[in-house]
Amino acid sequence: MKNLYLIAYLDLKESIRARWFVVYSLVFGGLIALFFIAGVTESQVMGFSGLSRLLLMYIQITIVILPIFILITTVRSISGDRDNHILEYMLSFPISLKQYYWGKIIGRFITVYLPVLFAMVIAVVYGAFKGADIPWNIFFLYTGLLFALSSAFLGIAFFISSFVKSSEVALGIAFFIWIFLLAFIDIALISLMMQQRFNEELIIFISLANPMELFRVAAISLFDPELTVMGPVAFYILDSISQGMFVLLSIGYPLVLGLLFAFLGYKIFEKKDLV
Amino acid sequence: MIKVSQLTKKFGSHVSLDNVNCEFHKNESIALMGANGAGKTTLIRSILGYYHPDQGEVLINGLNPIKDRTKVLQEISFVPQLPPPIKLSLDELIQYVSISAQVDRELILHYANEMKLDINANINKSFFKLSGGMKQKMLIAISLAKKSDIIIYDEPTANLDPKARDDFYRLLKQNEEEKVLLFVTHRLEEVKDLVNRQIYMDLGKIVSDETI
Ligand SMILES: Nc1ncnc2c1ncn2[C@@H]1O[C@H](COP(=O)(O)OP(=O)(O)OP(=O)(O)O)[C@@H](O)[C@H]1O
Ligand SMILES: [Mg+2]
Numbered sequence: 466m467k468n469l470y471l472i473a474y475l476d477l478k479e480s481i482r483a484r485w486f487v488v489y490s491l492v493f494g495g496l497i498a499l500f501f502i503a504g505v506t507e508s509q510v511m512g513f514s515g516l517s518r519l520l521l522m523y524i525q526i527t528i529v530i531l532p533i534f535i536l537i538t539t540v541r542s543i544s545g546d547r548d549n550h551i552l553e554y555m556l557s558f559p560i561s562l563k564q565y566y567w568g569k570i571i572g573r574f575i576t577v578y579l580p581v582l583f584a585m586v587i588a589v590v591y592g593a594f595k596g597a598d599i600p601w602n603i604f605f606l607y608t609g610l611l612f613a614l615s616s617a618f619l620g621i622a623f624f625i626s627s628f629v630k631s632s633e634v635a636l637g638i639a640f641f642i643w644i645f646l647l648a649f650i651d652i653a654l655i656s657l658m659m660q661q662r663f664n665e666e667l668i669i670f671i672s673l674a675n676p677m678e679l680f681r682v683a684a685i686s687l688f689d690p691e692l693t694v695m696g697p698v699a700f701y702i703l704d705s706i707s708q709g710m711f712v713l714l715s716i717g718y719p720l721v722l723g724l725l726f727a728f729l730g731y732k733i734f735e736k737k738d739l740v
Numbered sequence: 741m742i743k744v745s746q747l748t749k750k751f752g753s754h755v756s757l758d759n760v761n762c763e764f765h766k767n768e769s770i771a772l773m774g775a776n777g778a779g780k781t782t783l784i785r786s787i788l789g790y791y792h793p794d795q796g797e798v799l800i801n802g803l804n805p806i807k808d809r810t811k812v813l814q815e816i817s818f819v820p821q822l823p824p825p826i827k828l829s830l831d832e833l834i835q836y837v838s839i840s841a842q843v844d845r846e847l848i849l850h851y852a853n854e855m856k857l858d859i860n861a862n863i864n865k866s867f868f869k870l871s872g873g874m875k876q877k878m879l880i881a882i883s884l885a886k887k888s889d890i891i892i893y894d895e896p897t898a899n900l901d902p903k904a905r906d907d908f909y910r911l912l913k914q915n916e917e918e919k920v921l922l923f924v925t926h927r928l929e930e931v932k933d934l935v936n937r938q939i940y941m942d943l944g945k946i947v948s949d950e951t952i
Contacts, residue, residue, distance in 0.1 A: 471839050479827050550824040554879070557788055557818040558840045559810040739790040 468560050472568025473575070480576040485538050489577075492530070493584040496523060500588070506597055516592040517600045520585065524607050524684045527581060528677060529647065531611070532618045535577050536639035539622035541632045542569060543734060548632065553740045566731050570623055578615045582608060606712060610680055613719040617676045620723030620730070627730035628737070646677045669705060676719040683715035741766055741890065741920050742787060746796035749782055756782040758944035759796070766889075768951075769921040771931050774941035780924045781821055783941070784894055787922075788818060800890070814841065817883035821894040821924070823875035825868035830859055830878065833867055843886045851881035855907055872899035884911055891915070894924045909934060 480486050497519075500506070505519045543566070546552045556565065585607060593599055621642065629635040672678045686708055706714070742764040749757040756779045764770060772780050785791050787798050789805025789812060798805055805812040826833060838845045852859045857877040862870065870878065876899050883891060891912075897905050912921070912934060925931055928938070940948040 468840055471836065475828060475832055475836060478832065482827075550820065550822060551826055553785070553790065553820050554818075554824045554826065555836070556790070557813060557816065557820075558837060559813040560840050561810050736792070738792060740785055 468564040469568045469571070472560070472565055473572035476569050476572030477575055480573065486576060486580075489534055489538070490580040490583075492534075493527070493580050494587065496526060497584045497588045497591075501591065506592060506595070515597045515600075516589065517603055519588055519592070520600065520603050520607055521685065523585065523588065524610065525681070527611065528614065528680045528684065531577075531581060531614060532646070532677065533639070533643045535615065535618040536622050536625075536643055537636060538577070539573055539619060540625050540629075540635040540639045542573065543623065543626040543730075544629045544635055545626075545632060547740065550740065556739055562735050563731070566623075566734050570619065570727055573623075574615060574619055577619060578612060581611050581615070585611075607684065609712075609716045610683055613716045613723075614676065614680055616723035617719035617726075618723070620726035624726040624730035624733075627733040646675055666705075673714070673718075676722060679715045679718065683712060686711060741801060742922075743799045744783070744787070744796070745799075747783075747786060747793055747798060748795040749786060749791050750794050755944050757786065757793075760944070760946055762939070762946060762949065764920045764922065766918060766920060768937050769916050769935040770923060770937045770939055771928060771935040772922060772924045772939050772941065773926065773928060774947075778941040779944040780941055781894055782944075784818075784892055784922070784924065787892065788813070788816065815888050816890045816892060817886045817888040818892045819876070819879045819883050819894065819896040821898075823867075823872070823879055827866055827868060829864050829866055830870075831863045833878075834859075834882075837882050837886070841886055843882065847885035848881050851884045851911065852878065854911055855881055855904060857881065873901060873904060876900060877904060880908060880911075884915055889918070890920045890922070892922045895926065897925075897927075897930070905930065 500519045500522060505522060506515050543552075546555070556562075585604065589599055589604055622639070625635055625638050625642075629638065744760055744762050747757050747760045748755065758779075760779075760783065772783070774780055782791070786793060787800070787805065789798070789809050792806065800812045801815065803812050828836065834845055834848055837843050837848070849859055855877040857874055859878075859881075862874075867875065867878065876896055880896055883893070897908060900908060909931070916934070921934075923931055923935065935952075937949070937951045939946055
């Protein structure tokens with residue numbers, strides 16, 4: 466166990482020093498700051514205002530940029546260390562591959578999750594200070610959603626990292642996955658559903674399988690149970706299962722997905738030559 | 741202590757180790773030599789359990805270095821051919837080593853001092869920002885401080901100045917008793933006093949093996 470913590474701790478320290486981490490934190494912190502400056506909390510759009518409005522805007526942007534951030538910063542972690550022979554040295558000490566791999570994941574998870582969480586906390590604290598009502602249910606829902614979102618893409622990133630040969634390929638795959646999931650959200654499914662009269666259940670199933678779609682719907686589901694702003698796919702999803710069930714699903718499924726990919730990555734890592 | 745039997749390792753169609761058989765025993769200091777690309781590094785990495793062999797196996801004190809990696813690596817000190825660009829600071833690297841392999845921190849500082857590497861002046865510097873020679877000194881200090889039965893060096897002197905080489909061989913001389921010392925080198929004359937066995941490799945095979 467102590468080796469696991471050691472690896473996580475050292476990876477965390479190393480990441481925090483890295484330039485990408487500074488940019489990463491500034492982006493999410495800056496986003497919140499920008500919302501306050503722009504007066505988002507005062508405006509009334511789509512029927513809700515104040516901190517709820519701000520958190521909603523924050524999470525909608527985060528859903529789009531967090532995955533690509535996680536993917537590009539993490540997708541080279543194992544493969545990069547293998548390429549430049551860091552593994553060759555670091556793994557010459559009596560540390561099991563399990564401890565090394567999962568330690569890296571834990572360290573990386575903390576690195577990517579804390580800044581997005583922290584930005585939300587700042588928003589809530591500052592908002593409260595300014596006298597706004599704190600929408601706790603939304604805050605906790607988003608905390609959970611971001612946790613699940615981070616684990617899903619971290620798992621995918623480590624999975625890719627365990628088998629790719631070069632950093633360029635790793636980046637390419639990362640971008641592809643991101644664009645694919647992003648584009649998949651509305652364009653493909655909606656057009657399929659509208660035009661070709663596919664089986665409704667099938668469409669719902671496919672859209673739920675996409676963690677990004679799931680997040681988008683979950684993020685707004687507390688506000689707008691009718692989901693008038695979300696388009697037909699979201700409407701169908703909430704039409705077929707209850708809201709509570711859906712929130713659980715939207716946190717549980719990506720978490721499991723992330724763990725599954727991370728585990729597959731571990732199996733590959735274990736089976737492959739280390740140098 | 742180390743038993744390599746019928747070991748074959750291929751990369752694609754290229755055979756890097758071709759049915760290699762050899763044993764290394766306590767109190768042996770071995771110079772492992774051969775042309776570039778002969779398979780020396782591949783052999784060493786197989787002993788460390790980094791490669792899954794295509795055929796044959798390596799046993800260290802009867803244990804498989806892949807399946808029992810933590811037990812096996814407890815007994816091995818290793819310095820690679822090229823110091824890797826580790827981003828940890830020296831302080832963190834020492835922490836990594838001392839916690840994972842129960843190496844005494846003071847002992848690392850002691851050997852670094854013997855190698856004329858001033859750790860304290862660089863303690864918060866990233867390892868990869870050290871000069872090539874300083875990196876090697878650091879890794880050598882760690883390898884000596886880690887009390888292992890097997891010491892493996894893959895050409896560790898490439899970047900060392902002559903003074904540092906002398907320091908290194910002197911320290912090694914003090915530390916080779918009751919151990920296996922496996923030393924990849926292209927300069928036999930430098931390690932002549934140190935070694936009692938010479939192995940030549942070529943094209944993935946051991947072509948000569950003499951005990952002196
Ligand atoms: N990961 C790898 N992928 C493909 N080929 C490899 C790999 N590692 C080694 N080889 C090949 O195996 C052969 C032996 O390489 P090795 O590094 O063991 O040589 P060496 O004896 O250590 O040489 P040098 O004196 O230059 O260090 C070389 O032909 C090399 O190209
Ligand atoms: Mg070599």
